[in-house]
Amino acid sequence: MIMPEKLAIVRTVAELRHAVAAYRATGRTVGLVPTMGALHEGHVSLVEGALARGDVPATSIFVNPTQFGPTEDFSAYPRDEAGDFAKLEAAGCRIVFAPAKEEMYPAPMLTTVKVTGVTDGLCGPFRPGHFDGVATVVSKLLMMAMPDRGYFGEKDYQQLQVIKTMVRDLAMPIEIVGMPTVREPDGLAMSSRNRYLSPAERTTALQLYREMNTVAQKVRDGRSSCSEATASSSKALLAAGFDKVEYLTVVDAESLQPVETVAGPARIVAATRLGRTRLIDNIAVD
Ligand code: PAF
8 A cells, every 4th residue: 555645634543543554554663752742843853763763653742631730831831733733744754643632531531550669759749640641641642553662852851761661561562762852052952841931031041951061070070979069050050040940960860769979871850940931951971
């Protein structure tokens, strides 16, 4: 069968499964890129990652209400379906699954997927229930599409570890691929929420990446312990105009447990508040 060289927009699980099965029938593998829309170059790089591995890229767009807290930005979360479809088509995506809430949650959910351990720290305590919402919706999306691979950005590093842990523990026959964070030319990590930043906040926001690099240099050189370096950079962020540093810490890259000296793969992870925007970022330090 010759598959159409354009983006198929599907709204139901049945249509999604049909579209995936049609590609599978031609011997192709499928890579799913789950998103909440408001797509930027970071999302496009995930589609490109799927193409580079030979997968037919499929993207889902669904602003998942169950992963937002009651005071979080669910209703304000940016939505631009037509713009997203155009970006996906240009990137070479072949299927986009954009379900209504009733298609994702046709009945009250009596099942929750809960990943422990890697959710105990970092964003976990600041966003109660968030990772349950993520793990549950990602399980649903993976079961709906049954892709060969799932592509997620390292920008949401804790989320990536949650999903890898879930897929391993539940023996889902899907490879999870983590893709590098895409940054603006000045270093700010791309995020759909960056559009909430005022011009002045956008300038201040840059300091986050700079301070994470300062921490990385200090702990690599052995000039400071991890806690000394992160304490000093947290102060610098508050002095630069951040309203809050929820955490800035160095953790083991897999368990996400805090480390005091870097002896193996580690990650500098941060969550901050700047005006009404919550900014998270992370970088590797080995
Ligand atoms: O990273 C996101 O955009 C969301 O958390 C995800 C993985 C699509 C689940 O809703």
